Amino acid sequence: MSAIVVYIDQLDAPGKLSTTVSQLLTLARGAGEPVAVVAGPVSASVLAELGAQGVTRVLNSEQAELGEFLVATKADLLAQSAAAVSASAVLVENSAAGKEIAARAGVSLNAGVITDAVSVTTDGGTLVAHKSILAGSWTVEAQATSAVAVISVKAHSIEAAPAAEPTTPVVEAVEVAFSPASLGARVVSRTPRAASGRPELEDARIIVAGGRGVDGDFTPIEELADVLGAAVGASRAATDAGWISHASQVGQTGKKVSPQLYISVGISGAIQQKAGMQTSKLIVAVNKDAESPIFEIADFGIVGDLFKVLPQAVEEIKKRRA
Amino acid sequence: MENSALNIVVLVKYVPDAQFDRQLSGEAHALDRSESILSELDEYALEAALALSDARGGVKGGNTVTALTVGPASASVAVKKSLQIGATQGLHVSDDALAGSDASATSLVLAAAIKSLGPVDLVITGMASTDGETSIVPAQLSARLGLPQITFASALDVAGNTVTARRDGDDFSEEIQATLPALISVTDQANDPRYPNFKGILAAKKKKITTVSLADLGISADAVGHAGSLTKVTAAAERPARTAGTLITDSGDAGIQLVDFLAAAKLI
Numbered sequence: 001m002s003a004i005v006v007y008i009d010q011l012d013a014p015g016k017l018s019t020t021v022s023q024l025l026t027l028a029r030g031a032g033e034p035v036a037v038v039a040g041p042v043s044a045s046v047l048a049e050l051g052a053q054g055v056t057r058v059l060n061s062e063q064a065e066l067g068e069f070l071v072a073t074k075a076d077l078l079a080q081s082a083a084a085v086s087a088s089a090v091l092v093e094n095s096a097a098g099k100e101i102a103a104r105a106g107v108s109l110n111a112g113v114i115t116d117a118v119s120v121t122t123d124g125g126t127l128v129a130h131k132s133i134l135a136g137s138w139t140v141e142a143q144a145t146s147a148v149a150v151i152s153v154k155a156h157s158i159e160a161a162p163a164a165e166p167t168t169p170v171v172e173a174v175e176v177a178f179s180p181a182s183l184g185a186r187v188v189s190r191t192p193r194a195a196s197g198r199p200e201l202e203d204a205r206i207i208v209a210g211g212r213g214v215d216g217d218f219t220p221i222e223e224l225a226d227v228l229g230a231a232v233g234a235s236r237a238a239t240d241a242g243w244i245s246h247a248s249q250v251g252q253t254g255k256k257v258s259p260q261l262y263i264s265v266g267i268s269g270a271i272q273q274k275a276g277m278q279t280s281k282l283i284v285a286v287n288k289d290a291e292s293p294i295f296e297i298a299d300f301g302i303v304g305d306l307f308k309v310l311p312q313a314v315e316e317i318k319k320r321r322a
Numbered sequence: 323m324e325n326s327a328l329n330i331v332v333l334v335k336y337v338p339d340a341q342f343d344r345q346l347s348g349e350a351h352a353l354d355r356s357e358s359i360l361s362e363l364d365e366y367a368l369e370a371a372l373a374l375s376d377a378r379g380g381v382k383g384g385n386t387v388t389a390l391t392v393g394p395a396s397a398s399v400a401v402k403k404s405l406q407i408g409a410t411q412g413l414h415v416s417d418d419a420l421a422g423s424d425a426s427a428t429s430l431v432l433a434a435a436i437k438s439l440g441p442v443d444l445v446i447t448g449m450a451s452t453d454g455e456t457s458i459v460p461a462q463l464s465a466r467l468g469l470p471q472i473t474f475a476s477a478l479d480v481a482g483n484t485v486t487a488r489r490d491g492d493d494f495s496e497e498i499q500a501t502l503p504a505l506i507s508v509t510d511q512a513n514d515p516r517y518p519n520f521k522g523i524l525a526a527k528k529k530k531i532t533t534v535s536l537a538d539l540g541i542s543a544d545a546v547g548h549a550g551s552l553t554k555v556t557a558a559a560e561r562p563a564r565t566a567g568t569l570i571t572d573s574g575d576a577g578i579q580l581v582d583f584l585a586a587a588k589l590i
């Protein structure tokens with residue numbers, strides 16, 4: 001069976017595998033022999049998790065350069081490790097950094113790179129990536145035509161499941177030869193951003209998003225989100241105004257989300273906003289303008305004032321739960 | 323440190339206008355490129371380049387901003403618009419063989435085109451193309467050119483030989499530095515792009531667009547396009563367009579009706 005490499009970052013949050021990485025390992029195990037390439041330390045608990053996923057080989061480097069520079073050093077580690085195990089495929093998380101690591105490793109390995117896969121299947125031994133393109137208006141299947149395929153995969157591509165037979169992985173240290181240009185862009189300072197305490201937009205089952213219509217006051221949005229256990233999103237008009245962090249922006253230049261339910265509040269539904277949310281299962285819109293384009297794609301639309309509709313809904317939910 | 327003149331290349335892509343329906347067709351599931359425009363997100367890259375140039379005295383100060391596109395003959399539209407907005411000159415790699423190029427093939431051609439320009443201080447790109455939406459061309463291009471990459475910059479400045487940029491991630495805001503030459507991609511948070519004005523439109527008529535073929539760059543036709551790309555689309559389907567569902571007007575109980583809807587959908 002050919003080696004399928006999964007890239008694992010243990011630099012920012014060491015000691016635990018992210019849920020997405022566990023999903024990638026499950027995927028890799030289904031398609032070949034899973035090999036973990038780890039940037040940063042491999043703790044005992046991580047090793048146990050890798051064993052539970054049926055990983056036999058772990059290639060790892062703790063060279064300081066991996067943490068001091070942007071993605072390029074990590075891509076060097078990944079490409080050199082994938083070449084060392086003659087991998088037929090490389091799977092990476094579809095974060096902004098993950099995509100670039102995939103991109104650069106693809107150049108080194110002369111491999112086709114496919115990003116934003118929502119799932120990966122196999123067709124006669126070849127990996128097939130399924131993705132949504134053109135702002136969610138088309139779905140396509142894509143394959144690499146090269147000897148190695150590099151695919152960055154979104155969260156929830158598969159349900160993570162332990163292997164039938166756990167293994168005892170062997171850790172091999174890799175000495176990465178960094179290319180000089182990889183040591184070019186240095187992180188000189190890092191300021192943590194305040195966490196909201198609410199679910200992450202990409203993981204949330206429900207999102208309540210507010211736009212210019214909230215007029216500076218996100219309280220009704222947050223209160224509805226909190227009774228629903230939802231994440232809070234926003235249009236660019238709201239983030240540009242500084243009412244909420246840019247990290248909450250949904251759309252073409254923000255997060256692309258597909259929750260079970262997206263409640264759009266005081267958002268007109270410009271094309272760039274729709275680009276990030278129109279693949280949601282259900283869309284509810286609250287807008288005081290009946291002509292607003294958001295209603296063209298809403299499963300349930302309410303023409304009304306958000307400052308009346310949302311508090312009433314919050315009270316009603318609390319009442320029904322009491 | 324002295325701020326010397328900069329030689330900047332800005333990447334501008336010619337993309338189908340997202341305001342219209344976008345369609346894939348044919349055996350290769352290729353994107354229909356009629357109704358195309360300069361990618362909106364590349365306007366931020368152009369603005370970043372022009373701001374750096376302006377701060378150093380513009381063309382009179384010896385700065386050059388070259389707008390580079392790789393695309394069909396019609397892609398010259400994107401270069402022309404860039405010249406109207408303020409770029410100094412244009413470079414257009416135009417070749418029929420390019421159709422269907424993936425990110426790896428595109429970055430290969432972009433790298434050769436940039437090398438053909440001689441020494442460059444900065445390559446500035448958009449954060450994503452509005453058609454491919456992969457955001458991987460900048461990373462691949464910097465790998466091919468051996469340049470340090472700073473992607474998704476929401477602010478940037480050059481002092482002396484050093485470029486400093488801010489990146490706003492979900493968990494951190496980072497400050498990144500690199501020594502020139504470097505490649506930077508900028509987000510739509512980086513600036514407010516200027517529009518072409520009458521003077522700019524007139525001035526653009528005198529600016530030069532150099533059009534080159536793959537052969538001029540020494541790239542063989544089978545290294546690009548559908549043949550040279552390392553990925554292929556094997557199936558494509560249009561998602562059924564979303565349709566409007568129930569629309570109600572609040573007459574005092576819309577909040578309660580909303581909860582009824584959520585309950586019926588088993589979401590509460």
Ligand SMILES: Cc1cc2nc3c(=O)[nH]c(=O)nc-3n(C[C@H](O)[C@H](O)[C@H](O)COP(=O)(O)OP(=O)(O)OC[C@H]3O[C@@H](n4cnc5c(N)ncnc54)[C@H](O)[C@@H]3O)c2cc1C
Nearest residue numbers: 211212213235236237251252253266267268273288289306
């Ligand atoms: C390059 C580029 C990238 C962009 N990327 C994004 C992106 O990623 N995400 C994004 O969202 N936008 C993006 N935009 C901006 C987009 O074009 C729109 O300008 C933006 O989405 C508008 O935000 P909005 O709907 O909140 O504001 P508006 O369009 O001003 O709409 C506000 C709505 O609120 C309603 N309203 C007002 N008061 C109330 C009330 N009391 N109760 C109920 N409804 C009320 C109004 O009827 C109106 O429909 C981008 C633009 C560009 C050029």
Ligand SMILES: Nc1ncnc2c1ncn2[C@@H]1O[C@H](COP(=O)(O)O)[C@@H](O)[C@H]1O
Nearest residue numbers: 333392447448450451454456457458459
């Ligand atoms: N064919 C092209 N010609 C010029 N620039 C391009 C081309 N393709 C991509 N780019 C640049 O690379 C950026 C990211 O593109 P992408 O990786 O396709 O999302 C774009 O914003 C452009 O600046």
